[in-house]
Amino acid sequence: MPRPPTMEDVARAAGVSRSTVSRVFQNGGERVSADATVRIHEAAKRLGYVHNLVASGLALRRGRQLGLLIRDATNPAYGHLHAEMNRAVQGVDRQLISVTASRHDYGTAEVEGLNRLIGQRVAGVFVGTGVTAAEDLVETVTATPMMIVGRPNDHPQIESVSYDERTHGRLMADAIAAAGHRRIAVLTAPLLYSRVFDLRMRSLAERCGELGLTTIPVDLLPVEHGVARALDVAREEALSCIVCPVDFVALDLLRAAVARGVRIPEDVSTVGFDGLGDGLDLLGLATVRLPVAEVAREAVTRMEALLVATQEDAEGPPPPGGDQGGVDATARARHLVIPGRFLPGRTLSSAPEHLRT
Template sequence: MREDRVPTMEDVARAAGLSRSTVSRVFQDGGNVSPKAQIAVREAAAALGYVPNLVASGLAGGSHRQLGLLIRDATNPAYGHLHAEMQRAATRSGRTLVSVTAFRHEYGTAEVEGLRRLAGLRVGGMFVGTGVTSAEDLRAAGTGVPMMVLGRPNTDPLLESVSYDERAHGRLVAEEAMARGHRRLGVLTAPVLYSRVFDLRARAVRERAAELGAVAVPLDLLPVAEGVARALDAAEEQGLTCIVCPVDYVALDLLRAAAARGTEVGRAVSVVSFDGLADGLDLIGLATVRLPVAAVAADAMARMDEILRTREPLPVRHALHAGVFVDGRTLGRA
């Protein structure tokens, strides 16, 4: 083989002493290929510098092995963990996951374009991990393959979802605060367009607080640096003993602002949040709700397997998974 020529599957087969069909099966799913042959194929491919064409192999296999994942803002630990768990679930399922990442607060346009890019890769199904783009816009993307919302709650009758139970999480936060004697809460809020998840969490906290006879004061989050400062001001001026943040990275900003003022969190004012996935939160002692990321990823992949295996359309399912409350020093007694 000439050094300037790109190696082919036939080259790998020749080097491994196996048939081209055996090499093809190894790179598709390894089915009906002995471990010894799989090792020979992969060693030959590595020696030749051969990289399989996953799009072509997915089309040839006709088994929808290649799936797409649109993930939002991978710098956010919640999305980063979801990405990792979806990759693990895909590997266990014998599938390949191709991902496209949008960025925070582009209000859906980048996400719809990402879906179209995934469709162009001929994926057999798509997972959408985003808190911004509406169900209507997702359906209007017209990808032509099964689509499933991940993470955020969804009630669209035409769109599957496997989600975190954010309403339950918001109610849980209110109950934990009430159990420690807090009767006046500040709840940082943002518009639905900024984050549907933030909005749902805040509304659930306020709903449950009202049911328990407490006061939950909505506080403008945006812009975040100013929002956390306003929340600390409101705590002093309005006698709010606990501030509820919509996500951990906002809570960390609030802790920094409190430290700069000399405000002792957990004593002068308590702070509680959502996600519970960033490294080191246990060292900080942040009270938060930990999302059930692994459970959502495993359920979503199993459901997509079921959809792709079944010839007849299945009834649309909306599955919810609840996380757990993680106590911390930032939530003290009122």
């Protein structure tokens, strides 16, 4: 059976001395450059090296900074999350360092962003993106406490505070059914594009099935073609409502409808999700508003508790039987989901009588 990788193995793979690796994992990376710190963590990931937090007392050396990896902040959902996370972090007398991944990247930039945050020696990392799988995230951070915020997560080793997207999909389905709609188009995207979109639409379709509604999936991507396809399908299949997975797609659909002379909601209703963009109330878009402030506050509170727990573990005696690969994150990983609320709007009106059957 092969032996587990050691600190010496990490040092050779990263091209640094063993003492440099030791300073990164045990002494806060003092006098170690950010580039070298990143190389060391990357080497540890490749080799499967997991440092013993209990033996080193790693948590004792962390500073007052927390990191946030976030997706394209031009999306109102991410922009609001960034603002609320910053406010919540300041509330516990810490500073927030953020790295933004491109909205068009499917994971690479997110992993690189995590490595950059680690290189800044943050006390803990929040991951507020919707693409990289949790299995890849847990391998990326070998020693820094990490928490997923906003996006769906059920990984047993990563704590999370998320929007309750399952409930959001069901809330929207209930509102659509209450307005008398029976056949609807649902814009869908691959899991790789957005785990949030996928969960919302799957939950909505499941609830529609329970209510006796028929859902017709329509490919979302690329968005400008997806909304046009949805309008075509609604006309050809006599559908009375189009469900968009996010508000900015619903806005694109409204633009496409105007260009085609399609009246919203007289000819077809439409809805979105997020409820955070400025002016949505003036447009009257029916949507579900995300509980961003509540999620941010709870995430920071839980991160503080996680850092305290890690510190207590580091100060205690080693576990029975020797090195167990660090603090047992699996035993305390918790997943909290917080629901938002449905916001009615003029874009979701009663279905025409001839489309109610």
